[in-house]
Amino acid sequence: MKKHVPVMLNEVLEYVTKIKERFPMIVDVTLGYGGHSAKIYELLKQRTGGFLLSIDWDKEAVDDVFDRFKEEVAFYFTYTPQEGLKKVYESDGGENVAWAIVHGNFAYIQTILSEVIKELQHEKHCVDLVLADLGVSSPQLEDKKRGFSFASSSASLDMRMDPDTYNVKAYDLLNFLSRNELKRLFEENVGMPSKFAASLAWEIEVEREKKPFGDKDDVVRIQKIANKVLPLRKSSLGRLNLATLVFLALRMAVNMELDNLRELLENLPHILCEKGTALIIAFHSGEWRIIEEKLPHGMGIDEVVVPTRGEIRENPKARSAKMYVLSRT
Numbered sequence: 326m327k328k329h330v331p332v333m334l335n336e337v338l339e340y341v342t343k344i345k346e347r348f349p350m351i352v353d354v355t356l357g358y359g360g361h362s363a364k365i366y367e368l369l370k371q372r373t374g375g376f377l378l379s380i381d382w383d384k385e386a387v388d389d390v391f392d393r394f395k396e397e398v399a400f401y402f403t404y405t406p407q408e409g410l411k412k413v414y415e416s417d418g419g420e421n422v423a424w425a426i427v428h429g430n431f432a433y434i435q436t437i438l439s440e441v442i443k444e445l446q447h448e449k450h451c452v453d454l455v456l457a458d459l460g461v462s463s464p465q466l467e468d469k470k471r472g473f474s475f476a477s478s479s480a481s482l483d484m485r486m487d488p489d490t491y492n493v494k495a496y497d498l499l500n501f502l503s504r505n506e507l508k509r510l511f512e513e514n515v516g517m518p519s520k521f522a523a524s525l526a527w528e529i530e531v532e533r534e535k536k537p538f539g540d541k542d543d544v545v546r547i548q549k550i551a552n553k554v555l556p557l558r559k560s561s562l563g564r565l566n567l568a569t570l571v572f573l574a575l576r577m578a579v580n581m582e583l584d585n586l587r588e589l590l591e592n593l594p595h596i597l598c599e600k601g602t603a604l605i606i607a608f609h610s611g612e613w614r615i616i617e618e619k620l621p622h623g624m625g626i627d628e629v630v631v632p633t634r635g636e637i638r639e640n641p642k643a644r645s646a647k648m649y650v651l652s653r654t
């Protein structure tokens with residue numbers, strides 16, 4: 326499995342060391358394969374202690390972290406709105422430091438947090454640091470059967486990050502959305518100019534009438550359509566980038582990524598301590614726009630930090646990252 330390199334790890338850890346609380350509460354809402362969480366937990370152990378709650382809606386990722394860090398993880402929960410919080414595992418744990426992992430959607434962060442606090446009878450009720458490292462991880466992208474990217478050349482377009490919760494797959498959207506809905510999907514999620522979004526939607530409609538999507542050639546067919554409709558750039562890399570926009574827009578729609586981000590932001594003033602901080606690492610304009618324009622009342626942007634040139638050289642995937650440092654106003 327391809328390893329995921331955590332983005333802006335040093336910058337995140339700097340914020341952990343800045344926390345003045347003796348036993349801080351930290352919530353990482355995008356555990357992924359544990360790149361940030363494991364280091365945050367190490368830091369808490371070296372300090373006086375604290376509580377780390379890490380959430381991800383990808384069960385494979387949560388299980389992977391659980392297997393690799395079994396010695397460290399004190400609690401494993403699952404959360405769904407239908408079934409509430411369920412404890413899957415509990416260890417004796419340490420005295421001053423605890424790491425709990427949750428399989429669940431961060432859109433429900435406020436409920437997840439209050440249920441965990443209630444279940445563990447935790448004394449502290451507010452969060453000192455929230456971390457969200459948005460998007461997908463390298464192992465998710467690489468997993469061909471999930472059809473997240475054009476690299477998975479022989480997969481049907483599924484793209485669900487949490488197949489337990491979401492029923493609709495990307496190919497369902499391609500088959501059943503009207504031409505107008507498809508056009509809006511491309512415009513709203515990735516800011517595609519309406520001329521191109523309309524042509525894409527039209528070509529998808531023509532193509533699905535020949536044969537519905539939902540087969541192993543989905544990725545190739547969508548790539549062909551993207552190449553036909555989207556303007557040629559000088560380098561082949563330029564055009565490839567435009568095709569990735571189509572995949573990104575579909576993934577965002579299937580997983581309701583912007584809605585979940587809006588929900589997370591709405592919850593921040595209710596869960597953060599008065600001097601608490603939220604670090605949101607975001608990778609594209611759809612996310613940047615929501616953070617910059619749709620912050621709820623009571624939250625403000627302190628600064629926006631970008632990766633160092635050295636990090637981008639080592640990990641080109643970090644190049645579009647922006648870390649928004651948010652606090653209560």
Ligand SMILES: C[S@@+](CC[C@H](N)C(=O)[O-])C[C@H]1O[C@@H](n2cnc3c(N)ncnc32)[C@H](O)[C@@H]1O
Pocket residue numbers: 329330331332354355356357358359360361362380381382383386429430431432458459460461462486585
């Ligand atoms: C970029 S990865 C995080 C990588 C992690 N920070 C690391 O360094 O290993 C983003 C993760 O967020 C998760 N994710 C995205 N949207 C989510 C949501 N609404 N609720 C919970 N997890 C989500 C994805 O499943 C993915 O594992």
